Amino acid sequence: MKKRVILEASEVARLVEKLAADTAGDGKNLEGLAVVGVHNRGVPLAKRLVAAISKRWNVEPELGSLDITLYRDDLSDVASQPQVRGTEINFDISGKRVVLVDDVLYTGRTARAAISELIDFGRPGRIELAVLVDRGHHELPIAADYVAKKIETTPSQMVEVHLKEVDGRDEVLLIGDN
Amino acid sequence: MNWTRRHLLGLYDLSAEEINTILDTAASFKEVSTRSIKKVPPLRGRVVANLFFEPSTRTRISFELAASRLSADVVNFEKVTSSAVKGETLKDTARNIERMGVDIVVVRHSAPGAPHRLAEVLDASVINAGDGPHEHPTQALLDIFTMREHKDRLEGLTVAIVGDIAHSRVARSNIWGLQKLGAKVILVGPSTLVPGGFRELGVEVTHSLDEVIERCDVINMLRIQLERQEGGLFPSLREYSRMFGLNRERVSKAKEDVLIMHPGPMNRGVEITPQVADGPHSVILEQVENGLAVRMAAMYLVTRGR
Numbered sequence: 001m002k003k004r005v006i007l008e009a010s011e012v013a014r015l016v017e018k019l020a021a022d023t024a025g026d027g028k029n030l031e032g033l034a035v036v037g038v039h040n041r042g043v044p045l046a047k048r049l050v051a052a053i054s055k056r057w058n059v060e061p062e063l064g065s066l067d068i069t070l071y072r073d074d075l076s077d078v079a080s081q082p083q084v085r086g087t088e089i090n091f092d093i094s095g096k097r098v099v100l101v102d103d104v105l106y107t108g109r110t111a112r113a114a115i116s117e118l119i120d121f122g123r124p125g126r127i128e129l130a131v132l133v134d135r136g137h138h139e140l141p142i143a144a145d146y147v148a149k150k151i152e153t154t155p156s157q158m159v160e161v162h163l164k165e166v167d168g169r170d171e172v173l174l175i176g177d178n
Numbered sequence: 179m180n181w182t183r184r185h186l187l188g189l190y191d192l193s194a195e196e197i198n199t200i201l202d203t204a205a206s207f208k209e210v211s212t213r214s215i216k217k218v219p220p221l222r223g224r225v226v227a228n229l230f231f232e233p234s235t236r237t238r239i240s241f242e243l244a245a246s247r248l249s250a251d252v253v254n255f256e257k258v259t260s261s262a263v264k265g266e267t268l269k270d271t272a273r274n275i276e277r278m279g280v281d282i283v284v285v286r287h288s289a290p291g292a293p294h295r296l297a298e299v300l301d302a303s304v305i306n307a308g309d310g311p312h313e314h315p316t317q318a319l320l321d322i323f324t325m326r327e328h329k330d331r332l333e334g335l336t337v338a339i340v341g342d343i344a345h346s347r348v349a350r351s352n353i354w355g356l357q358k359l360g361a362k363v364i365l366v367g368p369s370t371l372v373p374g375g376f377r378e379l380g381v382e383v384t385h386s387l388d389e390v391i392e393r394c395d396v397i398n399m400l401r402i403q404l405e406r407q408e409g410g411l412f413p414s415l416r417e418y419s420r421m422f423g424l425n426r427e428r429v430s431k432a433k434e435d436v437l438i439m440h441p442g443p444m445n446r447g448v449e450i451t452p453q454v455a456d457g458p459h460s461v462i463l464e465q466v467e468n469g470l471a472v473r474m475a476a477m478y479l480v481t482r483g484r
Contacts, residue, residue: 067206069220070218070219070220070478071218071219083203084203084206084207084478085206086205086206086209087206087209088209116219117218120213120214120215120217120218121213121214121215122214
């Protein structure tokens with residue numbers, strides 16, 4: 001399968017800064033902000049957003065992580081045997097503006113599961129979605145509030161985000177033909 | 179790791195890796211009980227049948243609650259209200275219940291191997307909730323889970339199991355599980371209840387708690403079955419308590435961070451004094467809480483096994 005690097009480390013860094021700024025409303029929308037990463041790569045991404053926001057505007061948003069394994073809609077598939085990795089929401093989400101963070105928005109099913117799981121922890125004031133890459137082909141009426149980069153793809157292609165914390169380097173790959 | 183088992187019948191058959199997978203999964207499920215909505219959806223639409231041919235309120239309730247927290251539906255089947263008293267065989271009973279669309283059968287039976295026989299004839303997953311004196315895997319798993327939470331690792335720990343080892347499924351499951359994870363097991367009790375033959379399993383056997391108590395990281399006190407005394411297996415409860423009961427004085431000779439465990443229900447004043455049961459070393463109520471997480475993990479994993 002053909003693999004092509006479409007975003008290099010420096011571009012990923014720039015996009016993370018942009019996503020942090022959008023999430024923070026350029027410093028004007030920080031009240032009650034909580035940033036929650038979705039396993040796997042949403043978790044380090046959420047950490048980077050929080051670090052960038054607190055560095056630039058000197059406030060520390062709440063940080064959490066969600067493992068949506070138990071909320072997936074394909075749990076009964078023969079092939080799926082997912083490991084449960086644990087969810088950490090160590091703060092009260094009631095009334096907060098919770099920004100869910102994931103690396104790629106594709107079908108929207110992960111976001112759907114993340115919303116279902118999140119509201120089992122309480123009643124946030126708002127739930128928003130921030131993604132590094134929106135590659136299209138959504139299968140649910142779900143859109144991201146903050147998108148660092150839109151990428152045109154065909155359904156057979158795959159987009160892989162690599163992050164230093166998980167993969168050893170920062171880059172975005174497009175896999176498949178065209 | 180890739181979990182492949184459709185049943186949880188005992189710890190004897192499990193590898194260290196499989197035991198660790200259950201414990202890791204249980205750690206994730208423990209968090210669910212801290213949420214404002216204490217329920218997750220993975221077993222939505224599945225049915226769990228509790229088949230208890232021996233009475234046990236708390237184990238049954240623990241399984242029932244664990245199933246509810248995974249969004250499964252639960253039916254309870256107890257011997258007193260069942261056809262078992264009318265002479266129906268175990269196999270027929272289970273097959274009948276399975277036909278109602280049951281996905282997981284949790285079974286407790288006085289006959290060793292009863293869950294294993296059911297696993298052979300049913301399409302449903304079978305979880306052993308205690309088969310005679312043979313195994314009680316979820317109890318041992320929750321014991322080990324609790325030890326791991328406090329001591330981080332099992333390897334190198336010294337665990338004493340005290341009481342009626344000969345008749346105890348909890349002891350057997352603990353022995354298999356603890357040894358696989360690298361802990362050292364000491365069995366303690368009168369020779370009538372702890373026969374020396376247990377040494378063949380690679381454990382230490384002693385008839386004096388005082389001799390070994392200083393070396394123990396964990397002391398797991400088993401319930402002494404009062405009817406055993408009538409069988410002449412020990413002279414009197416007072417004598418048993420004096421030799422093998424945990425009291426403050428005895429605990430003061432143990433390590434400062436010793437964990438005291440008991441699978442319940444306790445005979446306060448016999449195998450354990452109230453001061454020790456409610457004292458700083460006791461993790462007895464944590465065991466109950468961890469039992470829920472371990473049973474959630476077991477039910478989740480057996481439905482994933484292929």
